[in-house]
Amino acid sequence: MATESFQIENDVRERAPVPAGNTAVEAALNRRYEAGFVTDIESESLPPGLDEDVVREISARKGEPEWMTQWRLQAYHHWLTMAPPHWAKLAIAPIDFQAISYFSRPKNQPKSLDEVDPKLLETYDKLGVPLHERAKLAGVAVDAVFDSVSVGTTFRKELAEKGIVFCSMSEAIREHPELVRQYLGSVVPVGDNYFAALNSAVFSDGSFVFIPKGVRCPMELSTYFRINAGHTGQFERTLIIAEAGASVSYLEGCTAPMRDENQLHAAVVELVALDDASIKYSTVQNWYPGDENGVGGIYNFVTKRGDCRGARSKISWTQVETGSAITWKYPSCVLRGDDSSGEFYSVALTHHRQQADTGTKMIHIGRNTKSKIVSKGISAGRGQNTYRGLVKVEKGADGARNHTQCDSLLIGKQCGAHTFPYIEVKHPGAIVEHEATTSKISEDQLFYCRSRGIGEEDAVSMIVDGFCKQVFKELPMEFAVEAKKLLEVSLEGAVG
């Protein structure tokens, strides 16, 4: 089992001066919320702090069975023995895990979508995630997670007719315990890494998807995550299972209001693909990135891993990461089944003081396994962008092939791009290719566009969009449009 760590990292450890305001996680208890876009909904939160009782309390409030409580406690005790990882090229102030509230949910728990607080629905509307009519028009089934709790899943009935389960993780624990027990933690074990262990102990909700044998999911499934309440961490847990011959495309979007504190987001996503199954997982991550001086913003520590357990199975990750103050994320594929394949397409943008250390791991175990990595990093302002990837070919992986393409684009003179590709090959016949480029938006390109009438900012957007094209074309249409707009907004003021 691959764990979320990379070897030989000591040389990349770096500690930069901590920007003012990052200690806010510790001291933010009495702080007034920044206006931004906070939804005024009564919520029920646990006081800040984490101990065994808090873990039990979360489990109790969610009405979980004893086996789930024990699972969480096991994770919690494992977490206590671990230390936060330091190998990433990220300058992070120490996080005080006792200053965070581990559970927050809207007070009036809805029983169905019609009972959901109208203010909550309004929020999703503002975010462009209409739960009702527009969702139907768009043909996307949406599960929306607000703070810690899933607030409603559209299209449930239509999906159920095909035997597809798409619900919140809490419901899955209640209604499909046998599936949850079988698969939860089977890809990312409780002690996998520091943040995964924390998530396993305190996760509050997330999405659960089960596609039965031979079923092609007839629509895109989608989750929208939003952190609303202050001083809360969000720890969602997503599990997607595609049985033999099944296929599904899943989209995830994330936003958070502006706050001058740093908020913690530590999610775990597990994908399981059995024989001939395929899972496509797309993310557009736009958590609040902090302001231009590096105050506030989400700390995004995410463990995403897919297990190509069956022969000829396929898992494809596509991510567009424009938000968060800190991004630490390596969506990976364990290519266990013979002839299985994994893909990773990524656009990561860092502007102002944002830092991203992101990439993927492709673990080739089965025979004739294939993997493809396309990573596009964009740095602007004082942004620091690191690609970190591991391609590992095990002894038995006859005929393994990997192709990695890793491109960086720099805008301005104070940003940085870094590439750390790790390659471990234990099979003599493996073919592993790595291509990397670093380029700047050239004066010549800008002048060429401007001389044709295109203004400077539009020209930059256009050049960046072209740079990201290979990744954008992997996204479903409406997400590609959104991703493009996000990049434009995120790059405002990057030139001139």
Place this chain on the structure above:
Amino acid sequence: MLKIDNLHVRVAGKEILKGLSLEAKAGEVHAIMGPNGAGKSTLGNVLAGREGYEVTAGSVTYNGQDLLALEPEERAAAGVFLAFQYPVEIPGVNNTYFLRAALNAQRKQRGEAELDSMQFLKLVREKLAVLHLKDELLHRAVNEGFSGGEKKRNEIFQLALLEPKLAILDETDSGLDIDALKMVADGVNAMRDPARAFLVITHYQRLLDYIVPDFVHVLADGRIVESGDKTLAHKLEEHGYAWIAGRKLAGAA
């Protein structure tokens, strides 16, 4: 339409244009010839507004406006077009998309309605037909992986589509074989119009066999040293640029 008066330009601290004056009226084709290093490309870049070119003296008036006060994109919207000697590649940006963005940005700046996809494609087809071009270049990224000839053809296609009032061709003939040269020249000739002026910057006379100019100017050492009709180009071809230098010296003496 265009009046350049005593223009002095420095590039990286070095004076390249040293008092260049030139006038062009709508409908005229002016050829600017000269040896390497005379300042031909500098002239094109200064007119289009590239950064790094410092105007130390003189003026450029375009349709009564101070051209040098405008940003490059404003000059484009006002009808100035530079066909680049070395068009740059913009990977991943579709050529058709780029052209539509350019045309609509200009139209917007001029207060005209933007064209939707259908209107734009109709215009593209018209222009392709006029220039006898195929549309294969339109589906590729801007200049990406284009041959030298394809890049120049693409410049001429942009010229046709954007319909500028003042078109500056910077050594559009360089690196072209004879067939490509003819194709480019045919495109330019199809665009000749009583409302449009051309500055054709070239090193060699051969382009002027196909694009017959109304006036020929010799640019040497940062100034126009000789002006005449198309026969001047033939004299240059015959005697070489040394001939001009010799006449200049004789004149100075």
